[in-house]
Amino acid sequence: MSFPEGFLWGGATSACQLEGAFDKGGRGLATTDMVIYTPKNERLDKGIEITEEQLQYRKLHPDEFFFPKRHGNDFYHHYKEDITLFAEMGFKVFRMSISWPRIYPNGIDDKPNEEGLKFYDDVFNELKKYGIEPLVTLLHYDIPLYLCEHYNGFESRKTVDCFVKYCKTVFERYKHVVKYWLTFNEINITLGSPYCGCGALMEKSKRDEKNFKYQLTHNQFVASALAVKAAHDINPDMKVGCMICRLEKYPYSPDPKDIYQTMFEDHLNYFYIDVQVKGEYPYYMKRLFEENNIHIDMEEGDLDIIKDGVVDFISISYYMTYVCKYNPKVDLINAGSLIAPIKNPYLKNTDWGWPIDPIGFRTTLNNLYDRYHKPIFIAENGIGCNDVVDEDGYIHDPYRVEFYRAHIEQLHEAIKDGVDVFGYAMWGPIDIVSNSTSEMSKRYGFIYVDADDYGNGSYKRMRKDSFYWYKKVCESNGEDLS
Numbered sequence: 001m002s003f004p005e006g007f008l009w010g011g012a013t014s015a016c017q018l019e020g021a022f023d024k025g026g027r028g029l030a031t032t033d034m035v036i037y038t039p040k041n042e043r044l045d046k047g048i049e050i051t052e053e054q055l056q057y058r059k060l061h062p063d064e065f066f067f068p069k070r071h072g073n074d075f076y077h078h079y080k081e082d083i084t085l086f087a088e089m090g091f092k093v094f095r096m097s098i099s100w101p102r103i104y105p106n107g108i109d110d111k112p113n114e115e116g117l118k119f120y121d122d123v124f125n126e127l128k129k130y131g132i133e134p135l136v137t138l139l140h141y142d143i144p145l146y147l148c149e150h151y152n153g154f155e156s157r158k159t160v161d162c163f164v165k166y167c168k169t170v171f172e173r174y175k176h177v178v179k180y181w182l183t184f185n186e187i188n189i190t191l192g193s194p195y196c197g198c199g200a201l202m203e204k205s206k207r208d209e210k211n212f213k214y215q216l217t218h219n220q221f222v223a224s225a226l227a228v229k230a231a232h233d234i235n236p237d238m239k240v241g242c243m244i245c246r247l248e249k250y251p252y253s254p255d256p257k258d259i260y261q262t263m264f265e266d267h268l269n270y271f272y273i274d275v276q277v278k279g280e281y282p283y284y285m286k287r288l289f290e291e292n293n294i295h296i297d298m299e300e301g302d303l304d305i306i307k308d309g310v311v312d313f314i315s316i317s318y319y320m321t322y323v324c325k326y327n328p329k330v331d332l333i334n335a336g337s338l339i340a341p342i343k344n345p346y347l348k349n350t351d352w353g354w355p356i357d358p359i360g361f362r363t364t365l366n367n368l369y370d371r372y373h374k375p376i377f378i379a380e381n382g383i384g385c386n387d388v389v390d391e392d393g394y395i396h397d398p399y400r401v402e403f404y405r406a407h408i409e410q411l412h413e414a415i416k417d418g419v420d421v422f423g424y425a426m427w428g429p430i431d432i433v434s435n436s437t438s439e440m441s442k443r444y445g446f447i448y449v450d451a452d453d454y455g456n457g458s459y460k461r462m463r464k465d466s467f468y469w470y471k472k473v474c475e476s477n478g479e480d481l482s
């Protein structure tokens with residue numbers, strides 16, 4: 001049994017890690033533009049989260065810092081060359097995001113920025129030339145900074161309104177060229193990283209941490225549902241999906257307490273898909289909200305909006321699995337952590353400590369399909385590596401091929417099991433800035449970009465060995481993994 005005909009092979013990126021040109025074409029500042037690069041040994045592990053004080057200081061003294069996401073890999077000026085390389089690999093799909101502040105520089109502007117819209121016209125035209133289907137994420141972390149500073153991001157309904165206005169603008173503009181859309185990238189990142197996911201700072205909120213984070217989540221659900229509804233109204237053929245960082249949970253042992261913990265933590269990960277697919281808050285959140293004193297401020301009609309705005313498909317990022325050991329201290333905030341805290345002795349880790357679990361990929365897909373019976377798109381799967389240019393001038397990366405071969409084999413097994421998967425976009429087909437560490441040296445690509453963590457380099461593109469391997473995979477529709 002082969003991969004389905006027309007299976008969408010390709011790669012995934014986000015504007016804030018890829019585009020650069022933060023001050024070109026009328027683009028406004030994004031929240032991600034304020035995140036700096038810090039070398040590993042100096043990192044205080046706050047990563048992508050920043051404080052109000054840091055934000056203000058960085059605004060006043062930008063010359064003291066390097067902000068990698070302002071520069072990405074400069075796709076803005078290289079998109080033609082990059083898309084040619086994707087086409088050479090045989091891509092059928094390119095997952096990208098639109099930078100909201102390129103369209104509405106401050107979020108609240110009355111009119112969209114024509115230069116920003118034109119940039120994406122050009123990118124979509126270029127993709128079309130090669131028959132590559134664009135799959136567009138509406139929001140992948142780069143919220144207009146103005147909305148963060150004036151409304152505390154998605155804590156305010158004003159930001160929801162601005163988001164929906166932005167969505168309608170791009171749906172109208174691209175309704176004939178983009179069929180597949182995702183609303184929020186990894187919507188569940190908000191629990192751990194509210195600045196990254198929602199452009200919101202805890203210290204600016206009047207709520208306690210739990211109320212703050214679940215209010216943000218609710219506002220995202222409403223925003224997402226309104227976007228889905230708008231897309232369907234504008235063009236009923238457009239398909240809109242949700243996107244979560246799916247973490248399959250394994251019990252630490254057969255101890256019933258560990259099994260319970262696994263279910264508890266699993267619920268808190270599935271929660272995001274439950275709401276967006278079933279159109280209502282799941283039964284298990286009621287007690288959790290009550291016992292944790294969480295009172296979500298809902299506007300009249302919110303629950304109907306959520307009901308009316310269910311997604312057409314599910315998409316996930318799959319990087320790792322997670323071990324759960326009974327721990328009553330794990331509450332409904334830290335159970336949502338996206339980093340596996342307990343080491344699984346059966347798995348090896350990447351150089352960045354992420355467990356590698358190809359079989360878990362098959363399990364994940366079966367469980368998702370079993371639970372929802374909705375088509376699934378793999379929006380991300382990948383490995384960050386320390387690649388070097390060899391003395392012979394090439395980049396030899398057999399470790400990357402090994403990772404993808406193992407995962408694609410298991411994806412194939414899942415499809416043979418009967419799971420409806422319609423596409424696979426590996427993460428970062430070309431080297432881009434890492435989200436969590438802002439490093440350029442955490443490389444995911446089949447295409448190498450000559451730039452370092454401080455943005456030095458020629459930005460020249462080079463094919464790695466894995467480029468030729470993935471080309472065979474795409475061209476053979478997954479038959480040839482040798």
Ligand code: BG6
Pocket residue numbers: 014017185186245317380384427433434435436437442
């Ligand atoms: C996902 C994000 O969490 O993982 C991407 O959607 C991110 O934006 C990817 O880049 C890999 O993570 P990182 O931190 O290695 O870049």
